[in-house]
Amino acid sequence: xxxxxxxxxxxxxxxxxxxxxxxxxxxxxxxxxxxxxxxxxxxxxxxxxxxxxxxxxxxxxxxxxxxxxxxxxxxxxxxxxxxxxxxxxxxxxxxxxxxxxxxxxxxxxxxxxxxxxxxxxxxxxxxxxxxxxxxxxxxxxxxxxxxxxxxxxxxxxxxxxxxxxxxxxxxxxxxxxxxxxxxxxxxxxxxxxxxxxxxxxxxxxx
Amino acid sequence: xxxxxxxxxxxxxxxxxxxxxxxxxxxxxxxxxxxxxxxxxxxxxxxxxxxxxxxxxxxxxxxxxxxxxxxxxxxxxxxxxxxxxxxxxxxxxxxxxxxxxxxxxxxxxxxxxxxxxxxxxxxxxxxxxxxxxxxxxxxxxxxxxxxxxxxxxxxxxxxxxxxxxxxxxxxxxxxxxxxxxxxxxxxxxxxxxxxxxxxxxxxxxx
DNA sequence: GTCTATACTTCGATAGAC
DNA sequence: GTCTATCGAAGTATAGAC
Numbered sequence: 001x002x003x004x005x006x007x008x009x010x011x012x013x014x015x016x017x018x019x020x021x022x023x024x025x026x027x028x029x030x031x032x033x034x035x036x037x038x039x040x041x042x043x044x045x046x047x048x049x050x051x052x053x054x055x056x057x058x059x060x061x062x063x064x065x066x067x068x069x070x071x072x073x074x075x076x077x078x079x080x081x082x083x084x085x086x087x088x089x090x091x092x093x094x095x096x097x098x099x100x101x102x103x104x105x106x107x108x109x110x111x112x113x114x115x116x117x118x119x120x121x122x123x124x125x126x127x128x129x130x131x132x133x134x135x136x137x138x139x140x141x142x143x144x145x146x147x148x149x150x151x152x153x154x155x156x157x158x159x160x161x162x163x164x165x166x167x168x169x170x171x172x173x174x175x176x177x178x179x180x181x182x183x184x185x186x187x188x189x190x191x192x193x194x195x196x197x198x199x200x201x202x203x204x205x206x
Numbered sequence: 207x208x209x210x211x212x213x214x215x216x217x218x219x220x221x222x223x224x225x226x227x228x229x230x231x232x233x234x235x236x237x238x239x240x241x242x243x244x245x246x247x248x249x250x251x252x253x254x255x256x257x258x259x260x261x262x263x264x265x266x267x268x269x270x271x272x273x274x275x276x277x278x279x280x281x282x283x284x285x286x287x288x289x290x291x292x293x294x295x296x297x298x299x300x301x302x303x304x305x306x307x308x309x310x311x312x313x314x315x316x317x318x319x320x321x322x323x324x325x326x327x328x329x330x331x332x333x334x335x336x337x338x339x340x341x342x343x344x345x346x347x348x349x350x351x352x353x354x355x356x357x358x359x360x361x362x363x364x365x366x367x368x369x370x371x372x373x374x375x376x377x378x379x380x381x382x383x384x385x386x387x388x389x390x391x392x393x394x395x396x397x398x399x400x401x402x403x404x405x406x407x408x409x410x411x412x
Numbered sequence: 413g414t415c416t417a418t419a420c421t422t423c424g425a426t427a428g429a430c
Numbered sequence: 431g432t433c434t435a436t437c438g439a440a441g442t443a444t445a446g447a448c
Binding site for chain 1: 236380
């Protein structure tokens with residue numbers, strides 16, 4: 001017998017407008033600035049409408065994450081099928097707006113269980129898509145998975161790009177040029193189909 | 207002619223207690239939960255004392271960052287002088303509490319200029335210390351800086367460890383074991399004084 | 413579906429007594 | 431250095447009219 005309150009349908013255009021507004025505020029001023037009043041005002045609506053479409057503010061955040069997740073999966077399938085998928089993946093995770101949003105979500109997820117779980121679910125799904133693509137690419141080049149597990153490369157690409165973008169947002173620059181050049185070189189080698197000639201590790205761990 | 211208001215001295219024990227409380231709240235519930243009332247209450251003091259020691263809440267955050275920065279630099283100099291500095295560095299940036307705090311600071315810095323600048327200053331200082339240590343270590347092993355710039359390795363170690371901890375906090379696990387093993391292998395090689403036998407890149411870019 | 417009206421909470425910040 | 435008292439702004443959320 002939880003809640004007798006009315007809730008608006010998902011297909012509503014107003015609901016979409018509220019989500020858009022929330023996303024913008026989150027990007028520009030952080031998750032803490034996403035309040036019913038600010039969201040509504042940015043969308044040119046009354047604050048009470050936020051509560052009509054979302055039972056509580058956390059539901060708004062969840063809806064935002066789900067919408068973003070759907071879009072990411074669409075983009076990821078385009079990336080996986082593209083001509084230079086590694087480069088495309090690198091650029092995809094290097095988009096500054098996405099990285100900004102990601103930081104806010106992670107911070108939010110840090111102390112709201114439900115949001116963290118939703119985020120993790122989504123991120124794992126993306127990583128799985130990336131890993132499958134990379135595994136295909138590496139095996140076509142005869143690079144043993146024992147040396148460079150595809151899932152690690154996926155983690156490395158999305159993680160490192162995110163770190164760089166994050167630091168850039170703070171105004172940090174040291175090491176960026178060098179690291180971008182390094183990444184560029186390795187992506188080139190991997191994508192050109194040339195096989196790395198490092199010798200495999202001689203120890204037997206894992 | 208700015209502010210006639212009284213401000214407590216830095217050496218005050220009460221001030222320290224307030225900073226401690228703020229740090230705890232930030233870690234447990236995020237920066238948005240760090241309010242004068244909550245901080246004071248956690249420290250067993252009156253909210254007005256927060257305003258006595260910190261003109262505005264942003265000053266409290268800045269003080270928190272500076273205090274953390276001093277501590278980090280102390281720890282970093284111990285790391286740089288330790289027997290296995292790369293491993294020590296990896297473990298240093300893998301501390302979950304530190305990573306949680308870092309996320310909050312970055313999110314905060316994302317939309318508060320002064321805080322972002324302070325963060326960047328501090329992070330650049332740490333990176334410089336790391337880079338100097340790594341440069342010495344690599345050159346003692348005859349690894350050309352052209353192949354793996356020390357600053358990139360510094361970025362890679364601190365960045366990757368942070369990403370892993372961040373994901374762990376969300377409950378993500380995929381790729382972690384593989385990547386930790388990979389890191390373990392490379393740190394071992396680098397620190398054992400063995401020279402990597404990858405051939406240098408044949409192209410001339412950067 | 414959107415509005416007015418409203419209840420209640422928490423926030424930052426200051427003035428001034430002790 | 432710490433207290434009482436107090437301001438005005440902003441927050442979440444609900445009830446009920448239109």
